[in-house]
Amino acid sequence: MTAIGDNDRRLEKYRRMQRIRQFETKAETIHAAGEIPGALHTYAGMEASGVGACMALRDDDYMVGTHRSHGHPIAKGSTLRPLMAELLGKATGVCKGKGGSMHLSDFSMGSLGETSIVGSGGPVAAGAALGAKLQGLDRVALCFFGDGASSEGAIHEGMNLAAVWKLPAIFVCENNRFGMSTPTSSAVAGANVADRAHGYGIPGVIVDGQDVDAVEDAVREAVDRARAGKGPTLIETKTYRYSDHAVNMGRDLTPRGPEHEEWVGRDPIALYRARLVSDGVAEADLAAIENAIADEVADALSFARESAYPTFEEAFDHVFVERLPIPADVAAHANLGA
Amino acid sequence: MARITFLEAIYQAQAEELERDPAVFMMGEDIRCNVFGTTTGFVERFGEERIRDTPISENGFIGAAGGAAMVGMRPIVDATLSSFLYPAMDQICSIIAKSRYIYGGQARLPLVIRSCMFYGNSNAAQHSDRPYPMFMNMPGLKIIAPSDAADMKGLLKAAIRDDDPVMCFEDGTCWMNKAEVPDDPDFVVPIGKGDIKREGTDITVIAIAGGVNVALKAAKQLQGEGISVEVIDPRTLVPLDRELILKSVRKTGRAICVDPANRTCSAASEIAATIVEEAFDALRSPVVRITTPDTHLPFSPHIEKPLYPSVERIVDAARRLVGAVQYQSA
Numbered sequence: 001m002t003a004i005g006d007n008d009r010r011l012e013k014y015r016r017m018q019r020i021r022q023f024e025t026k027a028e029t030i031h032a033a034g035e036i037p038g039a040l041h042t043y044a045g046m047e048a049s050g051v052g053a054c055m056a057l058r059d060d061d062y063m064v065g066t067h068r069s070h071g072h073p074i075a076k077g078s079t080l081r082p083l084m085a086e087l088l089g090k091a092t093g094v095c096k097g098k099g100g101s102m103h104l105s106d107f108s109m110g111s112l113g114e115t116s117i118v119g120s121g122g123p124v125a126a127g128a129a130l131g132a133k134l135q136g137l138d139r140v141a142l143c144f145f146g147d148g149a150s151s152e153g154a155i156h157e158g159m160n161l162a163a164v165w166k167l168p169a170i171f172v173c174e175n176n177r178f179g180m181s182t183p184t185s186s187a188v189a190g191a192n193v194a195d196r197a198h199g200y201g202i203p204g205v206i207v208d209g210q211d212v213d214a215v216e217d218a219v220r221e222a223v224d225r226a227r228a229g230k231g232p233t234l235i236e237t238k239t240y241r242y243s244d245h246a247v248n249m250g251r252d253l254t255p256r257g258p259e260h261e262e263w264v265g266r267d268p269i270a271l272y273r274a275r276l277v278s279d280g281v282a283e284a285d286l287a288a289i290e291n292a293i294a295d296e297v298a299d300a301l302s303f304a305r306e307s308a309y310p311t312f313e314e315a316f317d318h319v320f321v322e323r324l325p326i327p328a329d330v331a332a333h334a335n336l337g338a
Numbered sequence: 339m340a341r342i343t344f345l346e347a348i349y350q351a352q353a354e355e356l357e358r359d360p361a362v363f364m365m366g367e368d369i370r371c372n373v374f375g376t377t378t379g380f381v382e383r384f385g386e387e388r389i390r391d392t393p394i395s396e397n398g399f400i401g402a403a404g405g406a407a408m409v410g411m412r413p414i415v416d417a418t419l420s421s422f423l424y425p426a427m428d429q430i431c432s433i434i435a436k437s438r439y440i441y442g443g444q445a446r447l448p449l450v451i452r453s454c455m456f457y458g459n460s461n462a463a464q465h466s467d468r469p470y471p472m473f474m475n476m477p478g479l480k481i482i483a484p485s486d487a488a489d490m491k492g493l494l495k496a497a498i499r500d501d502d503p504v505m506c507f508e509d510g511t512c513w514m515n516k517a518e519v520p521d522d523p524d525f526v527v528p529i530g531k532g533d534i535k536r537e538g539t540d541i542t543v544i545a546i547a548g549g550v551n552v553a554l555k556a557a558k559q560l561q562g563e564g565i566s567v568e569v570i571d572p573r574t575l576v577p578l579d580r581e582l583i584l585k586s587v588r589k590t591g592r593a594i595c596v597d598p599a600n601r602t603c604s605a606a607s608e609i610a611a612t613i614v615e616e617a618f619d620a621l622r623s624p625v626v627r628i629t630t631p632d633t634h635l636p637f638s639p640h641i642e643k644p645l646y647p648s649v650e651r652i653v654d655a656a657r658r659l660v661g662a663v664q665y666q667s668a
Contacts, residue, residue, distance in 0.1 A: 062409065096442030107444035112408050117432040123398045124433055127405020127413075134363060134387060134411060141405070154428055157398025164393060318443040319477045321501045 007281075011289065013055055013212050014276060017047040017269045018293045020071045023080055026297050027070070027087055027101075032248045036087045039249075040101050043071035045242040048268035049174045050075035052215025053142060053237075056223050062110045062128040062141040064121035066174075067102040068241075069114030072144055078106040080300035090307035097310045098318065112141070118179075119149035122158025122171070129167035129226075140168040140226040142219070148179025150193040159232065163200040168226035170219060171234045174209065176241035181255075194236035202232050209239030210268040213275075239268075342519050344512045347491035348376040348452075352414060354523050355498040356384050359412060362498060365390035365399055366416030366452075374454065374513075377416065396422050400451060401429030404437065407449040407503075414498060420453040420507060421467045434503045435478030450497045452506045455547065457598065458646060459510070463634035466642075468547070468599040470507045474575055474608065480529055481575040483507040483605075485550035487517040489573050492527030500529060509598070511548035532579035534586070538568035541656050542586040545569060545596035546605050549628075549647050553596045556652035565660055575605050583609060584617050591622035592659045596647045601629040623659040628652055 024042045031040045043050065046068075054075035057063065065072035073083060078094070083104050086093030093099070094106050102116040112128055115121045125143035132139040149155055150173050162169040173193045177184050190196070197204025203225070207218040215237055222233035240263035244252065273286060312334045316324040342350070355362050363384075369377045370391045380389045392399040396417060403413035417423055423430065430451070437445040457466040473479050480502050484490040490508070497504035519525075535550060536557050545553035550571045557567035568586050572579055587593045593613050595606035606627040613625050628647040636642050 064405075093442070095440060095444070098442045099440045103440050105441045105444065107441065112405065113433070113437055113441060113445065115433065117428060120401070120428055120432050123401025123429055124405035124408070126398065127402030127407070128409045129405075130402055131406035131409035131411045134406070135409075154397050154401065157393075157395045158401070160393055160395060161398045161402055165390075318439045320438075320480070321446070324477075 009055070010276060011281070011285070013051050013216070014269075014272055014286065015289050015293065016051045016055075016075055016077075017212065017272065018290055019080065019296065020047045020050070020074045021269055022293050022297045023074060023083070023300070024070055026301060027084070028247050030301070036101065037089055038100050039246040041068045041246050042243045043068050045263065045268070046174055046176055046209065046239045047071060048212035048272065049172070049209040049215055049237040049239045050144070052212040053144070053172050053219045055216045056219035057110070057140065057142060060110060061139050061223075062112050062125070062132070064112050064125045064128070064141065064143045065105070065114035066118065066121070066144055066146055066149070067114065067116035068146070069102055069104040072114060073104050073106040073109060073111055076106070076109045076111060078109050080296050081303040082106065084300035085304040085307050088304045088307070089309065090304055091310040091314070092303070092307040096314065119145055119152025119154040121145060122152075122155040123161070124158075125169050125171070126158040126162040126167055129162060129169040130165065133167060138168075138227050140170060140223050142170040142172060144172050144174055146179065147173060147175040147177070147184040147188055147193060148182075150188055150196070159200050159202070159234065162232040163202050166229060166231035168229070169232040170222045170226055171232060172219065173234065173236045174239055175236050176239050178241060178245070180245045192236055194234055197234035200234075202234060205233060205235045207235060207237055209237030210266045210271055212268060212272050339518045339520055341516050342487055343514055343516050344487045344490050344508070345375055345514070347487040347519055348494060348508065349378065350519075351491045351494035351498070352377065353380070353383070355495055356380070356388065358523065361410060361412045362414065363388040363390070363411060364414045364416060365392050365403065367392055367394055367418055369416050396426040397429050400426040401433055403449045403451070404429060404434045404447055407447040408437070408445050412498060413449045415449065415451045417451055417453040419465055420455045420469050421464055423451070423453055423469060430473070430479070431476050435476050439478060446501055447503045448501045450494070450504050450506055452508060454508045454510050455598070456510045457635060458643065460637055460639050460642060462637040466635035468507070468630070470505070470575055471599050471604050473505055474605060475603065478503065479576060480504040481507065482529060482573065483509065483547040483575055484573055485509065485512055485545070485547055485571050486515060488519045489527050489533065489571070491519050492525055493529065493573060496526040496529050499526065504529070507547060509548035512551065515551065527573065530574050530577040530579060532570055532572040532574070532582040534568065534582070535571050536567065536569040538566040538590065540566040540590055540660055541592040541594060542568045542570060542583070542590045543594045543596055543652065543656075544583055544609050545571060546575070547598060549596035549598050552647055552649055553652060556649045556656065559649060559653055560656050563657070563662070565656055565662070567656065572609075578608070580612055580616070584613065587613050587617045588620040591620055593621070593625045594628060594652060594655050594659065595625065596628045596652060598630055598646055600632050601627060602632050604629050626655045626659065628655060
């Protein structure tokens with residue numbers, strides 16, 4: 001990453017949060033219109049968590065994410081065109097139309113998968129951290145997971161392995177208060193996911209997930225610790241998901257109480273904007289960022305719409321390194337014109 | 339060439355590949371001590387960083403092998419017993435098998451998952467599984483199941499050098515069998531190529547893993563009765579060398595599939611279906627499966643041993659297929 005000054009870094013955080021929000025707002029709209037197939041799990045309300053965490057990483061550090069996968073790659077620095085194309089199932093998509101909304105994973109930005117089996121990224125992150133250690137590189141691997149995934153064994157196996165081998169891993173639990181529609185309080189024993197760190201003899205840190213600076217600071221400390229060979233940290237970002245588990249499903253999956261308004265009132269992007277303005281950043285500069293990102297999103301959508309769908313043969317690519325043979329009866333009846 | 343055991347072949351394959359490629363490393367439960375002897379002295383030879391004893395945490399360390407592979411390492415995971423793969427189904431199926439596909443080819447997962455099929459020795463149902471058919475049903479996993487020391491060494495070396503995830507099922511009934519094995523450090527057996535273990539003209543017996551040795555004994559006995567048996571060992575179950583199998587069945591017109599796995603959806607079932615679909619015109623008799631029935635394995639040897647494919651069951655089926663006795667549907 002090119003060196004950026006303090007002010008630029010702050011604007012970059014704002015830029016990335018705006019990019020996530022606007023990208024998803026557009027995605028939600030065209031999903032409602034039927035242009036995006038499948039389910040769409042949005043990250044709105046959680047932008048400070050992803051951006052704060054990723055801003056503490058280097059470009060060559062690794063990251064494993066979740067099925068709520070739009071925010072993480074953008075937070076890590078991905079460009080929007082391949083992400084939007086993926087949502088539309090196009091061949092130019094970041095996963096060539098094989099992953100879709102739940103798996104927007106950009107390996108060029110150090111992502112090692114946005115996995116939709118919740119918690120399954122834990123062992124992968126531990127393994128990537130092990131790989132970096134064995135290769136003598138000072139890279140770290142950060143694993144995002146949700147409060148729902150905090151009850152999955154895979155996360156605990158990954159944390160235990162990272163702790164016992166002192167691997168350069170950081171486990172970031174994005175506690176958005178719901179696992180699908182089940183409140184965290186009725187699914188996760190104990191007051192805080194971060195408390196579970198004590199069981200592994202590693203630091204457990206709770207941070208305000210609506211404050212991008214606070215998240216960045218907490219993760220940076222964990223990254224420094226990891227690079228110094230002192231092992232993993234568990235960080236819990238207390239945040240909030242605005243939408244239902246998946247949007248446009250036509251059902252109100254999450255009965256929300258008055259807390260909904262309280263959380264929306266602490267919108268991470270609005271909070272940060274106010275902080276920047278009070279610190280002397282010109283409103284016009286922030287508006288310019290917002291407009292530039294609107295253009296980026298529009299450009300990404302045009303690119304996605306103009307892109308071709310994958311050819312049918314590509315369904316047989318990437319099972320293995322070599323393409324699978326296509327069964328004759330399937331090929332004969334496949335809709336190759338699609 | 340030296341005459342070595344199946345276990346020694348595993349040891350040699352790993353040692354040679356660890357020596358050859360610094361990206362290769364090993365991890366698993368208790369491999370420093372290693373009850374089976376396939377990693378003896380490895381810590382002293384390759385160091386603690388590359389030879390790692392893991393927590394008892396199969397989903398964790400098998401998944402970690404996936405993560406390490408994604409960043410350029412070539413892990414060999416020793417999962418000890420095949421039954422221990424079940425706790426790791428999440429990582430094997432959702433991460434290791436699918437990551438390359440779901441991320442559009444961005445991920446590469448060169449790793450080997452070794453496990454022993456430890457059956458036939460009174461260890462009861464939870465220690466006696468032969469679960470390769472379950473993994474055959476999951477795209478994205480190459481599967482090897484060799485039956486002799488030479489194939490074991492050559493296939494394991496090929497697996498370690500392969501850029502795809504490979505599951506290596508090591509049949510415990512083959513452990514002490516010896517074979518002449520090339521010393522050449524670049525001796526590999528290609529993944530996906532079967533082998534004719536014995537040539538014959540009357541019946542093709544396609545046998546899997548330890549079933550091959552049972553089939554060879556049966557073939558010898560049948561030869562004395564004037565029945566000529568060709569024994570095919572696919573060696574690799576994914577990808578399966580269908581052409582070799584079909585060519586043999588087209589020659590003999592009869593097929594028996596011998597598979598130590600449970601019957602339903604076994605490797606034998608897949609092979610039998612392939613033969614019926616692709617070589618029906620060449621068949622002179624029904625295709626027969628000799629498998630382990632769909633029950634769990636009991637502790638008592640008195641009732642365990644008769645469940646597996648045996649020389650007697652193969653001989654009996656062969657006699658029926660050539661018309662030496664009236665065919666009766668199982």
